Ligand SMILES: [Zn+2]
């Protein structure tokens with residue numbers, strides 16, 4: 537960053553302007569490690585003046601002393617917000633950190649309730665240590681350091697014996713009289729992905745040169761680098777020629793299409809077991825285990841400038857199933873019938889309430905809206921009722937839905953407030969529309985969502 541005495545941008549003289557595009561760059565976790573180190577170095581040296589980055593720059597990277605940090609949208613937690621803002625400032629000089637509210641229900645809520653941000657402690661980390669998908673890799677890593685003894689087990693929680701048995705059956709650990717031993721040559725720590733990224737990443741390769749551009753985590757590959765997708769890399773545009781999931785590669789070629797692509801998926805959810813339930817207004821709130829099946833079925837092409845729809849191209853991708861935990865609420869027919877009679881589209885109302893509640897859950901659970909998903913339906917096969925589900929997007933669950941269950945009244949009240957305080961007429965990205973909706977934000981009924989939440993939150 538350019539040197540200067542006080543706060544404010546130093547405007548380069550105009551003869552310099554032509555060089556400016558080369559002095560800004562993009563940064564994300566999927567870039568090659570050596571490319572990332574070069575970018576960090578250039579930022580520190582001041583050869584790069586501005587870096588557009590994901591939260592990849594938030595942790596574990598030595599960058600500080602920036603003049604200004606512009607945070608595009610609520611980063612999900614107060615801990616992240618202060619961490620990101622802290623990249624600005626050096627030597628007791630003034631610095632600038634700006635939070636730019638996004639079109640998102642949570643950002644809308646925070647703009648109206650800054651007290652939820654300032655003067656609040658950094659939130660407790662939500663994690664579910666009993667989740668076998670979390671615990672298993674950690675037990676392996678512990679055993680690789682020092683074989684696990686019987687006495688160690690209580691430290692890891694009640695589910696440890698069952699998870700150990702499973703790890704032995706998988707051949708990852710071996711049980712001997714002295715304890716449990718790590719059996720593999722590779723490092724056990726490679727099993728544990730602390731950021732919860734999922735399976736092996738897909739490599740993005742330029743087909744004409746063999747150049748490796750970066751990687752995309754496996755769960756995101758279906759939506760981000762499916763065959764035909766437009767893929768951006770450092771300001772360059774590529775088209776995905778083919779996504780080969782088995783080979784773990786997406787082949788791309790340089791292109792300049794006049795459209796963007798947006799993957800559409802269908803999601804099914806079935807209830808495997810209910811662990812807890814209680815009455816909520818005339819309805820019922822549940823927490824339990826679910827199986828979510830998602831399949832990316834097609835992608836939309838939209839013209840760059842106008843957003844005009846250019847077509848819906850089918851895709852042939854396998855469904856992905858996720859066994860996880862969810863919080864869900866139901867309303868009996870007697871409670872929703874009056875709403876239907878008043879002309880409310882129940883499906884659209886439930887869908888809108890689902891989107892907004894996903895948007896607000898990060899306020900109560902330490903997560904990002906991309907860590908959770910939802911399904912809503914006027915009539916669900918397992919409940920026989922109008923049902924709205926919000927589920928953890930991580931295998932085995934991550935504790936977010938459970939937090940939502942514990943704080944449901946506050947959570948759903950904040951959801952209702954975020955919808956009512958939005959100035960739009962029929963719903964917008966700041967309240968009920970979702971950037972990740974697999975249904976293209978159809979149908980949605982804003983007024984209906986408020987009535988539905990009012991009904992649910994009525995004291996009985
Ligand atoms: Zn709105």
Ligand SMILES: [Zn+2]
Pocket residue numbers: 887891970972973974975977978
């Ligand atoms: Zn949706």
